[in-house]
Amino acid sequence: MAxxxxxxxxxxxxxxxxxGALTAFLSIQELDEDGADIIRVAGAAKNLARPNDPRDRDFLLEQLATSARLHGTxxxxxxxxxxxxxxxxxxxxxxxxxLTLHSRDLRAGRALLQERFPTIEVLTYFMRLDGRAEPIF
Ligand SMILES: [Zn+2]
Structure with missing residues (x-):
């Protein structure tokens, strides 16, 4: 297998x-050309920052590790x-x-990912329903 x-x-x-907004976001980020794995789970960063069940966080971390291992993300x-x-x-x-609540969870999620995956860059965004996405620093 190649x-x-x-x-x-x-x-x-x-x-x-x-x-539709996700498709547009991929294009804006030039990920339609470079490629991106997509993991879709309700609440996104909430699963890392404040999961309803710790197994939700573990599952997401395992999926990310699989992306990095298989696809070199x-x-x-x-x-x-x-x-x-x-x-x-x-x-x-x-x-x-x-916005304050989501920013807090995005930052906490980013910190966890940076700790677990120190060689991978972590980018955080908050997207409006109309598709506008602003970076959260
Ligand atoms: Zn949602």
Missing amino acids: AHHCRACIIFCMDFRLN RQFYLVNHEDCGAYGLEQVPDSDAE
């Missing part, structure tokens, strides 16, 4: 409303989105609070 590599692995929510994109159902029970009274 080796087949891609540049990145994306962790993104399962939400069908963002299917050099970047992980961790992307959360606006109005996420996995955050539905959280206290997000307004869009500022929502």
